[in-house]
Amino acid sequence: MSPHPASAQAQHATRAAFFIAGSSFAAWAPLVPYAQSRASLNEAQLGLLLLCLGIGSLIAMPLSGVVSARYGCRAVFGTAAIVLCAALPILASSELTWVLAATLFFFGAALGTADCVANIQAVTVEKASGRPLMSGFHGLFSAGGIAGALGVSSLLSLNLSPLHAVSIVVLGILLALAFTWRYLLNHTDASQEGPLLALPRGIVLALGALCFIAFLVEGGMLDWSAVYLTQQQQMATAQSGLGYVAFAVTMTTARLSGDWIIGRAGLITVLVGGATLAALGLTLAALAPSWPLALLGYALVGLGGANIAPIMYSLVGKQTTMPESLAVPALTTIGYAGILVGPAMIGFVAYLTGLTSAFLLVAGLLLIVAAAGPALGRFFANGN
Numbered sequence: 001m002s003p004h005p006a007s008a009q010a011q012h013a014t015r016a017a018f019f020i021a022g023s024s025f026a027a028w029a030p031l032v033p034y035a036q037s038r039a040s041l042n043e044a045q046l047g048l049l050l051l052c053l054g055i056g057s058l059i060a061m062p063l064s065g066v067v068s069a070r071y072g073c074r075a076v077f078g079t080a081a082i083v084l085c086a087a088l089p090i091l092a093s094s095e096l097t098w099v100l101a102a103t104l105f106f107f108g109a110a111l112g113t114a115d116c117v118a119n120i121q122a123v124t125v126e127k128a129s130g131r132p133l134m135s136g137f138h139g140l141f142s143a144g145g146i147a148g149a150l151g152v153s154s155l156l157s158l159n160l161s162p163l164h165a166v167s168i169v170v171l172g173i174l175l176a177l178a179f180t181w182r183y184l185l186n187h188t189d190a191s192q193e194g195p196l197l198a199l200p201r202g203i204v205l206a207l208g209a210l211c212f213i214a215f216l217v218e219g220g221m222l223d224w225s226a227v228y229l230t231q232q233q234q235m236a237t238a239q240s241g242l243g244y245v246a247f248a249v250t251m252t253t254a255r256l257s258g259d260w261i262i263g264r265a266g267l268i269t270v271l272v273g274g275a276t277l278a279a280l281g282l283t284l285a286a287l288a289p290s291w292p293l294a295l296l297g298y299a300l301v302g303l304g305g306a307n308i309a310p311i312m313y314s315l316v317g318k319q320t321t322m323p324e325s326l327a328v329p330a331l332t333t334i335g336y337a338g339i340l341v342g343p344a345m346i347g348f349v350a351y352l353t354g355l356t357s358a359f360l361l362v363a364g365l366l367l368i369v370a371a372a373g374p375a376l377g378r379f380f381a382n383g384n
Helices: 008-039 043-071 073-093 097-129 134-157 162-183 203-232 242-256 258-265 267-287 291-305 308-316 324-353 355-381
Strands: none
Touching: 008 043, 008 073, 008 097, 008 134, 008 162, 043 073, 043 097, 043 324, 073 097, 073 162, 097 134, 097 308, 097 324, 134 162, 134 242, 134 258, 134 308, 203 242, 203 267, 203 291, 203 308, 203 324, 203 355, 242 258, 242 291, 258 267, 267 291, 267 308, 267 355, 308 324, 308 355, 324 355
């Protein structure tokens, strides 16, 4: 039997699903240099290898909604989580480039599927509950990411092999899945099955574009914050990772408290205020004369940008243009394209005009998100 979407069990299971997805994804990050060394890859070859993960995700995301409508979130998420857990030990031990590439492709496909299905369940649970829950769900993805990366890194620091370290983390993920799997939604919805692929349209396309900007910011902070601190603020390379730490900590905190804030201020107010604060933070980081001010800027970017993507998911659950089984994967696919394309776009602009100009351009995109807030408020106030 499937739990009622508004039940506490369904809410806790949704949080666990996001935590599992986040920890599985982040567990791979500390393994990257080990994989590069085992397979004797240069930077260009490593870049091509990592692209397999993104390709797998982008192929699987549009398909996951229809599959979950046909078989239920429980079966699809459970299968994806098991594939993630099976892939990690291979990624931690294989020396063959083609094995790593194939495994990363399936790892990315499973990750994209798990992410989409978790968001489909989140939309259903939030609607049934009648109160804001989406920010907290996404906060658990961020918390899972911190736990996964720290778990593998800590075990590696104890001189465990990558295989043994990741196997312990995988065991923890499987235990979490075992305790929560039966509380994931299991009902199917033939009315939402539709075509395997459907292009986003109308308000879903607009929400996807705003989600693209939100994820572009996240990808930019991950790939460029440390570079900016070392090149522009002369921060020591060993400490340059503090920029992303400042961003990630405030983002996680803001997401875990976001439901409470949204419940009192409203979705649109938080969207406009958050996007504006993130734009100001990125501007401060870009123009700061010293690295302490730049770190403050990164923290403000995380604080303000934290709830943009969760709000987009909440709004896509309110629209009627497309069924949720198609709208949520479409939103996720467009959004995650921002993580893949965003850092490259920032690099291209930085090559032409400098990294400061590239950061200011992204700040301008965040102001577009803020400016779109009132129009979204009017759209959904009219019952669309």
